[in-house]
Amino acid sequence: MKPRVRQVIVVEGRYDKNALSQVVDAVIVETGGFSVFHDREKLAYLRRLAAARGVILMTDPDGAGFVIRNHLKGVLPPEQILQAYVPDVYGKERRKRKGGKEGKLGVEGMPPAVLLEALRRCGATWEGEEAPAAPLRLTKADLLEKGLIGPDSAARRQALCRKLSLPERMTPNALLQALNTLLTEEEWAAL
Numbered sequence: 001m002k003p004r005v006r007q008v009i010v011v012e013g014r015y016d017k018n019a020l021s022q023v024v025d026a027v028i029v030e031t032g033g034f035s036v037f038h039d040r041e042k043l044a045y046l047r048r049l050a051a052a053r054g055v056i057l058m059t060d061p062d063g064a065g066f067v068i069r070n071h072l073k074g075v076l077p078p079e080q081i082l083q084a085y086v087p088d089v090y091g092k093e094r095r096k097r098k099g100g101k102e103g104k105l106g107v108e109g110m111p112p113a114v115l116l117e118a119l120r121r122c123g124a125t126w127e128g129e130e131a132p133a134a135p136l137r138l139t140k141a142d143l144l145e146k147g148l149i150g151p152d153s154a155a156r157r158q159a160l161c162r163k164l165s166l167p168e169r170m171t172p173n174a175l176l177q178a179l180n181t182l183l184t185e186e187e188w189a190a191l
Helices: 013-023 033-037 040-053 061-077 114-123 140-145 156-162 172-182 184-188
Strands: 008-009 028-029 055-057 081-083
Touching: 008 040, 008 061, 013 028, 028 040, 028 172, 033 040, 033 061, 033 156, 040 061, 055 061, 061 081, 061 172, 140 172, 156 172
Parallel strands: 008 028, 008 055, 055 081
Antiparallel strands: none
8 A cells, every 4th residue: 555645746747747656645736847837727726735735846856857846936835845856866767768958867767765765855744654853954054064055065065965865956045945854953963
């Protein structure tokens, strides 16, 4: 039996939805890629879903995925959004003749265990389980102190992203949000 996720999961396309629906029992909504930018009805629907159950954004780890994710972060209330990140894995999906522009696998190409882990790490709530532990509360000052922002910090940020299986393309603000979502105080101290 597939685990049931309480939040609505938002993905880019139908193949992402298909891959995820084989792993979890959840309401999964496709953005239709960039068409979500101009689809007022879809945005209104996503706002209603976010207000009712909360949403989990799970886009591909490429440039297009981050553009869609950032657009949705701008139109949905931040307190109703969880961010699920899949790692940078290079390759191509089986159904495609050639890989994507950046050569990375999207949500559809990720193994089921990676998708489940991404959902668990973002703080998804599962029916029949307790709520996740309280997330970390880092600030930009904490990142500056650890050398993750500021002069000569890009390499350290990328190394941390690799260690945590996060996309290397993350901006400092996205990394801060991901760390606060994914880690506990104990996990941060261990890093």
